[in-house]
Amino acid sequence: MSATVLAGAPAALVLLEEARRRAAALPVQPHLHLIRAGSDPASLSYVRGKDRQARLTGLRSTVHALPQDVPLPELLALLARLSADPEAHGILVQLPLPAHLPPAAVQAATDPRKDVDGFHPLNVGCLWAGQPGLAPCTALGILALLRHHQVPLAGRTAVVVGRSPVVGRPVAGLLLAADATVTVAHRHTPALSRLTRQADVLIVAAGQPHLVTAHMVQPGATVVDVGIHRLPGAGGQFVLTGDVHPEVAQVAGALSPVPGGVGPMTVAQLLLNTVQAAETQLGRSAA
Numbered sequence: 229m230s231a232t233v234l235a236g237a238p239a240a241l242v243l244l245e246e247a248r249r250r251a252a253a254l255p256v257q258p259h260l261h262l263i264r265a266g267s268d269p270a271s272l273s274y275v276r277g278k279d280r281q282a283r284l285t286g287l288r289s290t291v292h293a294l295p296q297d298v299p300l301p302e303l304l305a306l307l308a309r310l311s312a313d314p315e316a317h318g319i320l321v322q323l324p325l326p327a328h329l330p331p332a333a334v335q336a337a338t339d340p341r342k343d344v345d346g347f348h349p350l351n352v353g354c355l356w357a358g359q360p361g362l363a364p365c366t367a368l369g370i371l372a373l374l375r376h377h378q379v380p381l382a383g384r385t386a387v388v389v390g391r392s393p394v395v396g397r398p399v400a401g402l403l404l405a406a407d408a409t410v411t412v413a414h415r416h417t418p419a420l421s422r423l424t425r426q427a428d429v430l431i432v433a434a435g436q437p438h439l440v441t442a443h444m445v446q447p448g449a450t451v452v453d454v455g456i457h458r459l460p461g462a463g464g465q466f467v468l469t470g471d472v473h474p475e476v477a478q479v480a481g482a483l484s485p486v487p488g489g490v491g492p493m494t495v496a497q498l499l500l501n502t503v504q505a506a507e508t509q510l511g512r513s514a515a
């Protein structure tokens with residue numbers, strides 16, 4: 229038996245259509261600003277993908293490519309300028325940042341209403357308080373992927389492996405808001421497999437290739453693979469793989485693929501967040 233594939237592309241298409249429709253209903257085109265520092269090849273490729281999808285969806289998009297050694301005050305000044313600019317609706321600073329730029333200081337420097345990553349402490353607080361705000365794209369994308377494939381959450385046991393501010397923590401908050409019973413595991417969790425085997429819904433965002441193997445999964449469980457790793461493959465090429473070992477497909481009831489699972493949902497949700505941010509700034513209530 230092989231698990232149902234939780235495909236991201238058709239689910240992302242639904243979100244992108246919603247973003248396009250809501251953007252078109254606004255008096256101005258929502259404008260996303262993507263900021264990256266340095267030339268990490270993965271970051272370059274992700275930012276290019278976000279910029280491209282934004283344009284395809286009818287949004288404006290501007291990429292700010294800063295040098296690897298950009299001084300912190302310069303980055304903060306750019307964030308202050310964009311935060312004050314009424315024509316900038318969404319601001320994203322691509323992670324990881326060069327080591328001399330502290331992410332917390334950078335994230336706090338973006339106007340929370342333009343913080344389409346949902347990383348500003350005000351938005352983090354809103355998520356956990358159950359109040360409206362902007363939530364992180366990958367976490368929202370995971371919930372949208374589960375919703376699209378009609379995976380129920382209310383009353384079910386969810387286990388999140390990983391506690392990063394980018395994925396693990398916010399997805400735990402959203403699962404809790406969706407009435408799941410949530411446990412967050414991390415590198416200090418003893419007997420990880422005993423815990424993961426209890427999960428009806430297992431979210432794996434540990435940043436470790438093939439961490440979750442078949443014996444760690446309850447037969448029939450829904451497994452979402454958030455990991456994305458470029459491993460050396462044949463002929464000097466890279467292969468993309470996740471935090472979940474492919475053998476899990478023989479045990480799980482449903483499994484999200486890498487690539488083609490959570491990744492496209494993250495990008496689509498970023499554009500939806502940008503439209504939501506523009507709606508708020510233009511005084512339109514979210515549809």
Ligand SMILES: Nc1nc(=O)c2c([nH]1)NC[C@@H]1CN(c3ccc(C(=O)N[C@@H](CCC(=O)O)C(=O)O)cc3)C=[N+]21
Nearest residue numbers: 274321322323324345365487488489490491492494495
């Ligand atoms: N401030 C910030 N916000 C982010 O949301 C953010 C970030 N920094 N830094 C890096 C991670 C990673 N991330 C991905 C987005 C799309 C795909 C994606 O589209 N993946 C495709 C494959 C793309 C490929 O070929 O590499 C897929 O899974 O099918 C993957 C990963 C956003 N991140």
